[in-house]
Amino acid sequence: MKPRLSTVLPGGLLLALALTGAAAHDMPMHPGSMPPAASTALPAAPQADGRAEVRFPPELRREVLATMRMHLQGLAEIQQAMSQGRFDDAARVASMTLGMSSMHGDQAEQEARYMPPGMRELGARLHMQTGEFILAAQDATATGDLHKPQMVFGRMMQTCVACHAAYRLQ
Ligand code: HEC
Numbered sequence: 001m002k003p004r005l006s007t008v009l010p011g012g013l014l015l016a017l018a019l020t021g022a023a024a025h026d027m028p029m030h031p032g033s034m035p036p037a038a039s040t041a042l043p044a045a046p047q048a049d050g051r052a053e054v055r056f057p058p059e060l061r062r063e064v065l066a067t068m069r070m071h072l073q074g075l076a077e078i079q080q081a082m083s084q085g086r087f088d089d090a091a092r093v094a095s096m097t098l099g100m101s102s103m104h105g106d107q108a109e110q111e112a113r114y115m116p117p118g119m120r121e122l123g124a125r126l127h128m129q130t131g132e133f134i135l136a137a138q139d140a141t142a143t144g145d146l147h148k149p150q151m152v153f154g155r156m157m158q159t160c161v162a163c164h165a166a167y168r169l170q
Contacts, residue, residue, distance in 0.1 A: 051168040091137035098130040
């Protein structure tokens with residue numbers, strides 16, 4: 001069962017997605033629900049692309065972006081491990097690169113202080129889904145059932161996409 005975007009995203013975020021125009025390409029929408037000037041608008045300045053700007057102190061910003069790059073590398077390694085049936089490796093990589101332990105010290109607390117609530121919620125969701133993925137991947141080593149881990153993996157990627165569509169760092 002593929003979760004519909006509307007069931008995984010809070011309403012405000014859906015609106016934010018619609019405003020970026022990303023939704024218009026990726027989701028079936030009623031024609032009337034597009035922002036009216038979307039197609040005729042002048043090229044937007046980089047800071048005026050509809051994403052909410054979030055200000056982190058420079059040091060934290062660097063840490064967060066490094067964690068992000070590790071997340072992406074984690075997804076790539078997980079995908080490869082799954083395609084080769086190495087579900088125990090997939091679970092281990094998920095825990096190292098996407099779980100709470102992928103952040104060092106009090107990074108999570110620091111981030112939470114500066115994030116707007118919707119962004120915090122998406123961050124928490126990613127970590128919850130990672131926990132779910134780890135369990136599903138561990139189960140798959142015994143059952144050989146690929147479906148569950150693949151489904152949860154897809155949802156994790158939707159969470160990456162949702163946050164990137166709604167927020168940017170200053
Ligand atoms: C809670 C919000 C959130 C989630 C969830 C999230 N990201 Fe990000 N990510 C951001 C923000 C904000 C930026 C900065 C974007 C900008 O300023 O344009 C970013 C930037 C990045 C970058 C660029 C790093 C750089 O060096 O510039 C990568 C790669 C990335 N994210 C990967 C991921 C992946 C993969 C996932 C999911 C596993 C993910 N992110 C989940 C918020 C999030």
